[in-house]
Amino acid sequence: MPRLSVIIIAKNESQNIADCIKSAHFADEVVVLDSGSSDNTSSIAKKLGARVFNKPWKGYGQNKNLAMQLAKHEWIFSLDADERITPSLKQEILRTIKQAHLNVYDVPRRSLFVSRFIKYSGWQPDRTKRLFKKGYAKFSEHHVHEHLISKDEVGHLSQPLIHYSYRDFETVLKKINVYSSLGAKDLKKRGKSGSLKKAIFHAIWAFMRTYFLRLGFLDGREGLMLAISVAEGTYYRYIKLIYLK
Incomplete structure (x- = not known):
């Protein structure tokens, strides 16, 4: 069975990090790259079994690329601290890496704004590349709104990633x-x-x-x-x- 690393970059995410890591506990490892949190983000992550690294903030893309380099396993799933992997997405990820014929996959994402999951406003449809084999993709180095870059054909998962973007x-x-x-x-x-x-x-x-x-x-x-x-x-x-x- 191919092995999976979930990577998370975080700073002052003590309200989010526990539920985020728990949603990724099926992975063979969870890597948390903390960029100078002043709260207990790192200690919470360590207690939940994540491999925690403390590195300076260089931007979303650069820090995600660093987290990817620190991951041990062949397959990577990039997860933000305010996102959750649903049980159905978990099962689909495991099935996909077991019988994958592609190296990069995107997932549909549902995003919350205050008290409503947004269906329009340019937020849907929202597909984001998150699951990939190490060495076949990297993140752009934009300061914000980074994205995964790959020359490979992109496969499509069907189960949603939940994004609590604006609680x-x-x-x-x-x-x-x-x-x-x-x-x-x-x-x-x-x-x-x-x-x-x-x-x-x-x-x-x-x-x-x-x-x-x-x-x-x-x-x-x-x-x-x-x-x-x-x-x-x-x-x-x-x-x-x-x-x-």
């Missing part, structure tokens, strides 16, 4: 701040410049695209809140870009 408004506000800062760095790296005019224009477009073009209004109250938060994040990304040196 409450505190998380929404925190992620707007964090992601807008990281997004500004990515824009600067691409040679983009910021201005108040650009910030306002892109924010309005982000709202219109999310709420109308991507049918966010069909997600009800949460769809409107999501569209507003996307617009806010876009606005602050371009404002922060003005002040980046």
Whole structure:
């Protein structure tokens, strides 16, 4: 039977890490790469049997690539701390690696925004490459919204990964701040410049695209809140870009 490593990068994820690791306990090992947590993320992970490494933060993609290098086994499943592997997905993963004819697979993901699993707003359909053989894929090195890069054909799993992305408004506000800062760095790296005019224009477009073009209004109250938060994040990304040196 092929062996599986689940890799998780984390920082100050004490509220999430236990349930995340428990959902991955079927794997032959769980690797947690902690980037300077000030809470007890590392100690919780160790108590649950994970192999824990403490490394400085270099960005989502770079840290995931490092976690992948630290994994012992042939097959890798990349899991975020706010995600959970469902029992049905667990069984499908085990079946797949046992009889795999491809090296990379994606999974469907269902994401929560405050109190509702979002069905529209550009969040569905959401397929993300997560299961792969070591050496056949690597993560892009974007500061945020990294993705798995592979030249191989991608297979498709059918069972969902659950993403508790925005459990409450505190998380929404925190992620707007964090992601807008990281997004500004990515824009600067691409040679983009910021201005108040650009910030306002892109924010309005982000709202219109999310709420109308991507049918966010069909997600009800949460769809409107999501569209507003996307617009806010876009606005602050371009404002922060003005002040980046």
